Amino acid sequence: MNRDIQTLIDLISSSSNIVAFTGAGVSTESGIPDFRSSAGIFQMDGGGFPPEVILSKTFFDKYPDKFFEFYKKFMVYSDVKPNQCHLALAKLEDAGKLKAVVTQNIDNLHTIAGSKNVIELHGNANKNYCVKCNKKYDAQYVLNSIAVPKCDSCGDIVRPDVVLYEEMLDQEKLYNAKCHIRDADMVIVIGTSLVVYPAAKLIKYFEGDKLVIINMADTPFDASAMILLRQKAGEVMKQVVEGLKL
Ligand code: CNA
Numbered sequence: 001m002n003r004d005i006q007t008l009i010d011l012i013s014s015s016s017n018i019v020a021f022t023g024a025g026v027s028t029e030s031g032i033p034d035f036r037s038s039a040g041i042f043q044m045d046g047g048g049f050p051p052e053v054i055l056s057k058t059f060f061d062k063y064p065d066k067f068f069e070f071y072k073k074f075m076v077y078s079d080v081k082p083n084q085c086h087l088a089l090a091k092l093e094d095a096g097k098l099k100a101v102v103t104q105n106i107d108n109l110h111t112i113a114g115s116k117n118v119i120e121l122h123g124n125a126n127k128n129y130c131v132k133c134n135k136k137y138d139a140q141y142v143l144n145s146i147a148v149p150k151c152d153s154c155g156d157i158v159r160p161d162v163v164l165y166e167e168m169l170d171q172e173k174l175y176n177a178k179c180h181i182r183d184a185d186m187v188i189v190i191g192t193s194l195v196v197y198p199a200a201k202l203i204k205y206f207e208g209d210k211l212v213i214i215n216m217a218d219t220p221f222d223a224s225a226m227i228l229l230r231q232k233a234g235e236v237m238k239q240v241v242e243g244l245k246l
Pocket of ligand 1: 023026034035041106107122193195218
């Protein structure tokens, strides 16, 4: 085990109010691409449109067929399982160490892994609703639909309950996440480029010094981290769980 992972274990041992702040990088080891890695969604073919344009509210309203063609290929996740990182965070919560997972992910994997206090800043792809009558649908309904998913009650469009580009984040969730991070005695940032705002700004509310970043690439917050681990999140967190005998 390398020295930084041992330090991480020691920091966790001496903490009791940890918050994990996660991004798409925690789910790549489950087989879901992130946005910005070399094999990420931003490198994929959007039929002539950049993915961040396709995943915007304007595009969704204008070209729902093209939106769902892309979204069903890359953004609805079925048959995926939590990996060592998701499972480790659930164990840390069970052990009374971790108080919340604040995630930018929409894949539901923290909850499937057993984490209870999960703040999903960008929503959840497993939740979908009719834009007219608000009837609820699961991800399978969207995946099974031909072209644009339509409500079986009123016939209007069924959309994912996720935050698209140009849309506001839920202010209550944002405030809740901010309070957790402000009050934490340790924050572990995992698998996020920390460039998507306003989510990334939340890190600025942390008042302590035990900031750990586990990410394969540089982030704008690296200089503030007490420990920086450029390793796969699942591999690091597996060793953490073993080291803590959880
Ligand atoms: P991002 O900008 O793609 O950054 C991901 C980061 O994770 C990159 O810096 C990678 O180097 C790093 N990374 C990749 N794999 C690993 C690994 N195994 N271990 C450690 N680090 C790794 O994604 P962000 O989450 O920062 O950006 C926020 C967007 C991405 C949110 O709006 C999400 O909804 C959106 N997104 C979510 C998912 C998902 O729910 N799984 C998938 C793709 C995109």
